[in-house]
Structure formats: C-alpha cells, structure tokens
Amino acid sequence: MDSKVTDKLKILADAAKYDVSCSSSGAKRKNENKGLGNAEGMGICHSYTEDGRCVSLLKILLTNHCIFDCAYCVTRKSNDVKRAAFTVQEVVDLTINFYRRNYIEGLFLSSGIFKNADYTMERLVRVAKKLRQEYKFNGYIHLKTIPGASEELIKEAGLYADRLSVNIELPSDVSLQQLAPEKNYREILVPMGNISQQLLQAKEEKKLFKSAPAFAPAGQSTQLIVGASAENDYQILQLSSKLYQDYSLKRVYYSGYVPVSSDNRLPIITEPPIIRENRIYQADWLMRFYGFDSKEIVDEQQPHLDLDIDPKLGWALRNRHVFPVEINTADYEVILRVPGIGMKSAQKIVSARRFTPLHFEHLRQMGVVLKRAKYFITCQTKSLQRQDFASEAIRRKIVFGDGSVRSALLTQQLDLFSKAG
Incomplete structure (x- = not known):
C-alpha cells in the first residue's frame, strides 16, 4: 500500500x-x-x-x-x-x-x-x-x-x-x-x-x-x-x-x-x-x-435512570402491584416485563406451558435469571420467597447479593421500617 x-x-x-x-x-x-x-x-x-x-x-x-x-x-x-x-x-x-x-x-x-x-x-x-x-x-x-x-x-x-x-x-x-x-x-x-x-x-x-x-x-x-x-x-x-x-x-x-x-x-x-x-x-x-x-x-418526576440497576428492574420495583406474575397463565406481554426474563425465555415459557405445568427448575433450564425473577413470579401459585420484601429491600439484595452481610442487615432494617410505617 x-x-x-x-x-x-x-x-x-x-x-x-x-x-x-x-x-x-x-x-x-x-x-x-x-x-x-x-x-x-x-x-x-x-x-x-x-x-x-x-x-x-x-x-x-x-x-x-x-x-x-x-x-x-x-x-x-x-x-x-x-x-x-x-x-x-x-x-x-x-x-x-x-x-x-x-x-x-x-x-x-x-x-x-x-x-x-x-x-x-x-x-x-x-x-x-x-x-x-x-x-x-x-x-x-x-x-x-x-x-x-x-x-x-x-x-x-x-x-x-x-x-x-x-x-x-x-x-x-x-x-x-x-x-x-x-x-x-x-x-x-x-x-x-x-x-x-x-x-x-x-x-x-x-x-x-x-x-x-x-x-x-x-x-x-x-x-x-x-x-x-x-x-x-x-x-x-x-x-x-x-x-x-x-x-x-x-x-x-x-x-x-x-x-x-x-x-x-x-x-x-x-x-x-x-x-x-x-x-x-x-x-x-x-x-x-x-x-x-x-x-x-422515566418521567418528569423521575427524569434520571438508576445507574445501579437496569431500567426493567427499576420499573418492576416501582410497580409492585403488577406482581407476582403467574408464569403458567400470564400473557406473553406481561411475562416480558418480569426482571430476569428475556424475549427468548418468554417465548420458551409460552410455548412449553402448553404441554406441561412449569416449575422453577424448568425456568432455570430456559435461561431465566431466577435471582432476579424470583421476587416477581409464581409457578402454580408457589413462590421461591418465604416473605414479601419491600421494594428497596429487593433492590439491595439484587445489587449486593442475597448472601452478603450488608444486604442481610439492610434488608432487616428496611423490613422493620416498612412494618413500622
């Protein structure tokens, strides 16, 4: 050249x-x-x-x-x-x-x-x-x-x-x-x-x-x-x-x-x-x-995206009334809005549940990120969570991890504040 x-x-x-x-x-x-x-x-x-x-x-x-x-x-x-x-x-x-x-x-x-x-x-x-x-x-x-x-x-x-x-x-x-x-x-x-x-x-x-x-x-x-x-x-x-x-x-x-x-x-x-x-x-x-x-x-009252969590999770935490979503009966468009469930996973769910009731292990095999999704879904009315956490507690657990000491302490404090309120 x-x-x-x-x-x-x-x-x-x-x-x-x-x-x-x-x-x-x-x-x-x-x-x-x-x-x-x-x-x-x-x-x-x-x-x-x-x-x-x-x-x-x-x-x-x-x-x-x-x-x-x-x-x-x-x-x-x-x-x-x-x-x-x-x-x-x-x-x-x-x-x-x-x-x-x-x-x-x-x-x-x-x-x-x-x-x-x-x-x-x-x-x-x-x-x-x-x-x-x-x-x-x-x-x-x-x-x-x-x-x-x-x-x-x-x-x-x-x-x-x-x-x-x-x-x-x-x-x-x-x-x-x-x-x-x-x-x-x-x-x-x-x-x-x-x-x-x-x-x-x-x-x-x-x-x-x-x-x-x-x-x-x-x-x-x-x-x-x-x-x-x-x-x-x-x-x-x-x-x-x-x-x-x-x-x-x-x-x-x-x-x-x-x-x-x-x-x-x-x-x-x-x-x-x-x-x-x-x-x-x-x-x-x-x-x-x-x-x-x-x-x-985002809207005029909350014009900035949360830099610590993805916007789909942010929407879900602000709209807890929509959840939990029952995986075996919910519409495809609703399943798409569950954090941890992508388009391919949602399509697999809708296709597979026609032949058999789905359990959490099925979702894991389909690629669903259960560490996020578990707070927002049920399978045959069953949940992986033993208690209903406040939105801020869920946010902390996802950001810092379920097993972290900091997450556990923050979750306990937030739950106490939530109950006191």
Whole structure:
C-alpha cells in the first residue's frame, strides 16, 4: 500500500471511531452477475450475528477537514489536528483490497464537511456508485448523510447504500445551537424525513414490481451524544421514541461524551459516562422490543435512570402491584416485563406451558435469571420467597447479593421500617 494512503488511513480511521451509529446490517443484498462479496446475513463494524460470528467493516472518514466548529467534535475546524482527505478512487481501492484479503465485510463511510454539504455528499455517493457499478461490489455499504445535502443526492445515495444515517448528535435544538451553531435541527430532520418517505415508497413499489430498485434496504439510523449537554435521560428517551415513531428508524445509537477538545461550553469530566450510556441502551431496548413506553421508564418526576440497576428492574420495583406474575397463565406481554426474563425465555415459557405445568427448575433450564425473577413470579401459585420484601429491600439484595452481610442487615432494617410505617 502506498505510504501516503497508509498515513491517510491512520488519520481518518482514528477520526471515525467516535461515530457509533453502525451495527449488524440487516441487509439481504445477494451476489449477482459474478460480482464481489455479498451482504447476505452479514453484519458490520465488529458486531455479532445471531450465530455468534464476529464481522467487521472498513470504517473511515472521507476527510477530517471540516468547515464547522462543533464544540464536541475532534474534527472541528479550530482543532489543531493532522488533516487528510481520500480521493474517491482511494476509498474504492482500500475497500476492494481489504475485502479481498478478508479483512472486512463492508464499508462505513462518513466525512467532515468541506466546501458545503452537497459537495461532500456527492463524493460519498460517487464512492458507493463506483463500488457497485464498476467493481460489482455486493458487500455492505453504510453511508453517512451530510446534514443540508440535497434531496436528489440523498435519494441517489439510497440506491447504492444498504443503510443511511443522519446524526442528530444532541438531544435538543437549544443544545445544538449552543455547541454547534452552524447546524440546526431542520437540516437534520428534513433529510431524515426524506429517507423515511423513500423507504416507504420503495416498499410499496416492490409490492407492485419485483424489479423495482431497492432503497437503503437496511433502513436508517442516527446517533445521540450523551453527556455533552444538560438534557436528562427523560428528554433523551422522549426524543428517541419520537424518532422511532415518526421516522421509522432502525436504531438510535448513544455515545457517551468523550472530551476531545477544550471548550468552556462543554462539561468538565474525567471519563465518559459509560454506565449512563449503557442504561440508556437498555431503556431503548425496552422500548423497541419489550413494549415499554418511554414515560414508563422515566418521567418528569423521575427524569434520571438508576445507574445501579437496569431500567426493567427499576420499573418492576416501582410497580409492585403488577406482581407476582403467574408464569403458567400470564400473557406473553406481561411475562416480558418480569426482571430476569428475556424475549427468548418468554417465548420458551409460552410455548412449553402448553404441554406441561412449569416449575422453577424448568425456568432455570430456559435461561431465566431466577435471582432476579424470583421476587416477581409464581409457578402454580408457589413462590421461591418465604416473605414479601419491600421494594428497596429487593433492590439491595439484587445489587449486593442475597448472601452478603450488608444486604442481610439492610434488608432487616428496611423490613422493620416498612412494618413500622
């Protein structure tokens, strides 16, 4: 590999690491006409498929030159960093060569903004178009849509990319104006809406014409930075819920704020808020797969997620009137809300109980985490718990463990307080 290209790769791959809005593709692009690669059942960016296989992609920026000066961004124009830019052909060559060496299974391409949005977006589209049409590349391609780019360019991008994403970055327009004054919510939400409409239109056309061209078959995603601005978890999850409902996003990704530059508009932190980021991901999972509304998880009175316990357990402890749940008769949707029971376990429970009454040992074999679930369920009206603990006592026992001295003492004290009250 040319030494100049190698130097560029080091700079632009490192700059791309802060963008987390990529994961398993979900695309089904098949290899046709003896082309190169495919996206059948594949994923991207060191993600894991359902069978446990790890897959990867070439994740780079087209350039880290940028006309914007976003306070939180490593490529902001006022940052004193090494700058570089790939040509369209260099990105194509890197993708093909890395794929042939079995280093990657796809491409994730983003970019800083040079000159203007359309100028940058046009080059991103040229990369994808060249890979598809000239090199017959059928692997996964994820293109980052540049805010402010024209509708025509976004539509063309969707013809060659498996997934498109527009990073909303901050949870409110107020914060965006404060930390990224050259950007605005309209330039982000308009293309997001255009992509959503194109996805719907392509789906309808496919029903009528099998040969209709696909448009971003793996959908669209976005990224929110957590901790760079003052919004609480309630505001973040409310926004995510709205994005899922209004724009049919496949994923909202959350990135704990990493201090990459000095700016008095940014909070002073010693390390990224990793635990908070993880709790928000768990809450997002509850909204997408477990039937929870965002307001059930956090609300205006309790706007912050509990960092010590997962949000599903937090909801259960606040809603003890729903429990205990009788495993042999409860609806699937209710079983899903029991801490320690995941989607696969809930499906196994509903399927298995048609043939035999279930006992706790059955649940253990199905993968149910009984050290959590036992406080919230019964099997044939029987419980593993000899007494009904107060919510705070359950919380302590789960956090510190059933056998810990501290847990036992706290549990006794809390039970006494509960009875006294």
